[in-house]
Amino acid sequence: MVQGEKKMSEFKRPDGRKNDELRPIEAKVGIIPNADGSAMYRSGDTVAIAAVYGPKKMHPQHQQDPSKGKLRCTYNMLSFSVSDRIRPGLNRRSTEIGKITEWALDPVLDLSKFPNMVVDVHIHITQADAGTRCAGINAASMALAQAGLPMKDLVTSVAMGKLDRTIVVDLTKEEEDWEEGEGPTDIPLSMTKDGKITHLQLDGKISPSQLKEAIDLSRKACAEVYEIQKKALKEAIEKNE
């Protein structure tokens, strides 16, 4: 079958969403009473929780930076988060995503007033259906805000994708395994409210013009996610007022 011949308008996503439609989103702040800041972010069947501890003294001591505080993120998929049990603990992928999350969040965070200290962000994926790193970044961004840390802006993240030749928003696992035509391309990216990109990854093949198209489409999706993050944060205070 020549899938590539199909026109854009004829293209159908497996779950019937429009190309620029996000999965149903739910966000909640303050879910972990013991943490200094915490949040949950759900996009469809992907659920991420994030907990922030600190600023606290950096250990091991040789990693202390007397000029500013540091951000340290850990990403972890729980063993039951996918249908095939995954082995718990650190692996190459989780270490890498932890690092990526740090880089995505660091530009908005101002830790200059906390020398020799560290802010720990723990992200756990309780349920995975693609786009887990984006859900993790969204949750972590809200949790950092709740921890009362100085931030220039919130970070919003969304996974763009190219299925065969069509640009779509917020891939599911089923779409990530697309087999027809040119196959899937996965582009997770994060940006601030004014559209400054803090993180962009790309896995697959895409032309420069289509990448631009994908980024333009992501701005609209990120704006939607931002509103949900903002609402969740505001509700957390307002319900107690």
Added chain:
Amino acid sequence: MSDKQRKVVVPGEVIFEGEEYLPGEGTEKKDNKIISLKYGLAEESNNLVKVIALSGVYEPRRGNVVIGTVELLTFNGWVINIGTAQNGFLSLVEVPRYVNKDGLEEVMDIKDMVVAKITSSNKRGIDLTIKGRGLGKIEEGIVFDVNSHKVPRIIGKEGSMIKLIKEETGCNITVGQNGKILVKGDKIENEILAREAIEFITEKSFVSGLTDEVAKWFKERKK
């Protein structure tokens, strides 16, 4: 609640727009816009805008009375843990009595608790003093933790809440801004009652007219 205008803001949100506003704590000014740098309540008074965080770790400020534990003795003072990432330092000269430099432990030893006031807090550290009324080493009583953001509710408007608890229990109460509370009474039952009252306040901190609510709570307890 008050005549001041208050609203919940998130980081990066524009709070006010216009030349006349000045950026205070937790805000910055950019292109004539006052932008929040924190998540919390924004307040405006005399065109000065500031954002107060309602969650997160305790932020030490000059003038705060805090309760801490001695962690280390140095040659010229005590290192005191006040629940912040950075430890506080109480210098010898900030003690209102003669201290023998070879016998610091005679005044305060490791694990002793102390009520102190913050004289300065900056990147280099937190300096403490125990010169002043109500400050000094804790000799007796119970100390317990609450959320440091609930401290203003425990004290109440012009100290109305804490006055009520003091009257009802007959205990002497010192509220540390870092969320540590010292209760000193003649009977342990009274101390426990005061502690329960304070825990009741932290649970119901969002109720309006809380002082009356606590008075009612005391009445029911005394039956």
